[in-house]
Structure formats: structure tokens, C-alpha cells
Amino acid sequence: MDDGGWRPVKRTRTFEDVLAQIERRIAEDGLTAGDRLPAERQLAEQLGVSRSSVREAMRVLESLGVVSSQVGRGPDAGAVLTSRPDTALTDLLRLHLGMAGLELREVIDARHMIEQWAASHAASAGAGTAALAAAVSGMDGARTAEEFVEHDTAFHCAIADASGNRLIAAIMRSLRDSMRRYAVEAVEHLGDTAILRAGHVRILRAIEAGDADEAARAVSEHLAHAYPSLFDH
Amino acid sequence: MDDGGWRPVKRTRTFEDVLAQIERRIAEDGLTAGDRLPAERQLAEQLGVSRSSVREAMRVLESLGVVSSQVGRGPDAGAVLTSRPDTALTDLLRLHLGMAGLELREVIDARHMIEQWAASHAASAGAGTAALAAAVSGMDGARTAEEFVEHDTAFHCAIADASGNRLIAAIMRSLRDSMRRYAVEAVEHLGDTAILRAGHVRILRAIEAGDADEAARAVSEHLAHAYPSLFDH
């Protein structure tokens, strides 16, 4: 097993080099969302690589929610830096769930963790209750499970937003998006949404009152009602 | 604002179509990690698109930690399905942190949330304490801040692993990786690592004893010591 001091030649693919240089430029020049990257052809010439390699790097950046490409001409055309971690996270979770690389139970546990945290922090912050109330009344008017889940998602994402942490809010949104299908099933299986709606009201009241502990408790019991089969441990 | 019933023509880029079809195949055929995708040239011919478009789709899948491409010939060559959400998450966080699309504070708060959750669940599960003990003794032998952080990361990731939730463990690993630079700075700024080591021992003891509440408390106080400037709220 001795390699005699030799180590494998680092095989760096061209597009990875391009990625690294773009990332370096972002850090050194302090680029942020809204700034433009050079055009593909120009970047290819400057870096001495083919346009294909630049494009593959762009696809990676785009899939990670860092750039957005616009065709045409003008100030808004070309590769523009964005900050969309949530769409990237959603794709990531959906793909890994589809491949059975992750189990639904793990996603729901993560959601449980985040919602408890977000609810107690939202209660401490005491902001954003208007969006919560709107989502609650939206659920009252829902006629189908899909509609209900739609507003339910809005409610729970509003809690995460109210916590003030964009990363955690992005994770929350991605978890909800990738679980949408299962959430609809769960609501249909439950039949009656009265218990869920009561849980939402309780959470809302706790956040409005600024009671962090009560908010966390309310979230925990709410999720236990929504997914009874997954809380038998 | 009435569009007269017209709606913009859906502009779907070719590689997005390829992505969708690959994802569908993964779901319908029940493909999982280890399975192979068709070769790029074959896929291009079957789908009636150019190899470039297939390659761009591959880059996306690779950046999301879903496939891994190997050159050469044989059973292991080609595009193989993998399940590496953590590397994808690491890249995602690093890029968004570099772009100032996320702030360090948000990452550390997320880490705080996850560690508390993971520690209390690891205590309940009561497994994996061997890896924890190994990391603790590794830190005792560390001579530089980098070495210390290395083992510190191993310790905290081992907690997440012991929780049994791969998604949360992957997020934990990504948070640590993307924070590595700041963690080293924090340790150097602290000067003495005795308090941190004591915190680790306390966490380890709590997990060994199966005391979930004490584990969560120990983690919380440990992080407060490690990043004092960020816990003044």
C-alpha cells in the first residue's frame, strides 16, 4: 500500500478550474447578487478554455442558485449573480428523496427540528404575525387537500421567515416543497382538518404572545397530529 | 394587464428536458445509488439531443450530488448514481456565504439548532460514543488551531451521525465545512482551548449517560463559549 511518495496527478477538469476562478473573482471583487459575470465567449477567451467548459461551469452555478442566465442584450442579459439557495435545496432534496438516498422520516424529523426552532425564535422576535394570520384564514377557505396544503405550507414557511434566519427559512421551504406530495396524502388520509387548524391557531397565539416555550410545544404537538404514524417512537 | 388568454411560450432549455427525463427514469425504474446511467452518447441519441445538452444535465446532477462520472471502460465507468448531499450542500453554502447572500450569524444559528437537536437525539439513541471519544482524544493531541478544528469538526459531525438522521448529519457536515475558515479564526482568537475541551467532555458524558436535556444544555453553553461575540443577544 506504500505509494513510495508518489501521489496521483490531480485531475482537475477544466470546468472545475473555471468554477474556482469564478468563485475567486466573486470573493476578491466582492460581487453580490445583481452583479454581472462576463459573457460566456469572453470568459472562455480570457481563461483560455472552450466555451463548452465555461457553460458547464455556468450550469453548476445555476443549479446551486448562484447565477441566473438571461439571453438577449442589454444590462440585464448574460449571467447575473443571484441568491436562490432555496430552489437549489429543493432540487437537491427532491432528487435524493426520489433516489431513496433519504427517507421521508428523516425529512420530517428535520422539519420538526426546524419548526420548533423557528416558532420559538419567531415568538421571541414577535414579528411577522400578519402573514401568519393571513395563511390561517386562507386555510379556512380551502376546499381541497391541495389547497389546504398550499396555505399550510405558507403558514409554516411564514414562521420560518419570521425567525429572521434566511438559511433556516430556505431549508424549511425546501423541505416543504419536496414533501408536498406526501403532505397532501397525509391530509387526505386524515380526513378532517379541524385538529390541524386548531393547532395553527394555538401556534399563532403563542407567537403573538411571545411565549417561545409554548410555541415550541404547540408545533411539536401539531406535527404529531399531522403525521401520527411517524411519531410512534 | 390582461394577457387575452395568451401566455408566454414555455421556454424549456434542452438540458432541462434531459434532466426531467433522467429524473423520471430514476423514479420509475427505482434506480438508487450504485446504478449506472446510459452513456452520454447513447443518451443523446435516445433523446434526440446533442451530447452537449446531455453533458450540461450531467453537470447539474453532479453538482447536486446525485451522479458521479468516471472515465474509462468497464462496470464502474460512466455516470453512476450516488448520494452525496453533503458535498452539494457544502458547495451551496460556501458560494452563498462568499456572495454575502448569507451571513455567518445565520449559519452559526443553524448550527446551534442542529447540534442541540443532534446531541439530545444521540443521547436518546445511546450509540456512536466510540467515535466521539476518539475525536476528543484527538483534540488533546492537536498542536495547531487547524488541527484542533479538524478534530473538533469530527467530534461535532460524529454527534450528528449518532443522531441517526442522514439529512441532518449532511447539513451539519456542510455547515462545518463552509465555516472551517471562521472556526480556525475563532479558536486562534480564543487562544486557550481548555474551556472548549471541557465542553466536549461534558457533552460526551451527557450522551453516554443518555441525558438528552443535559446534552442539549451542554451543547448550547459550549457554542456560547466558542463564539462569544455572536451570543450577545
Add this chain to the structure above:
DNA sequence: ACCACAGTATGGTCAGACCATATCGAACCA
């Protein structure tokens, strides 16, 4: 049984072309 070597399938890269789109700008008309 072993080994050397040609064959071949794979991803990686490049060059060049063409298309679709969106803006810019100048010429033209009112």
C-alpha cells in the same frame, strides 16, 4: 497460467457554426 498488446467504450475538451432573443441605434417618417 501468465503476460503483452491491440481494440474499444467511456468521459473530457475543443472549434466552429447556426439559431433565438433582446437591446441598441440610426435612419426614416410625421
Add this chain to the structure above:
DNA sequence: TGGTTCGATATGGTCTGACCATACTGTGGT
């Protein structure tokens, strides 16, 4: 002066075809 039209241009999107490096496969010779 003001507006409109239409060509020029810059941009990403796609395709084709070629070549390279890599790593297995199989064949043939020893």
C-alpha cells in the same frame, strides 16, 4: 421634435464533429 421601423449586434442555446486520455476487454503468444 417626436415617434416608428428596421437593421446591427451582443447574448445565451444548441448542434456537429472531431480528437484526446483513460481504463477495461479480449486475444494471442509464451
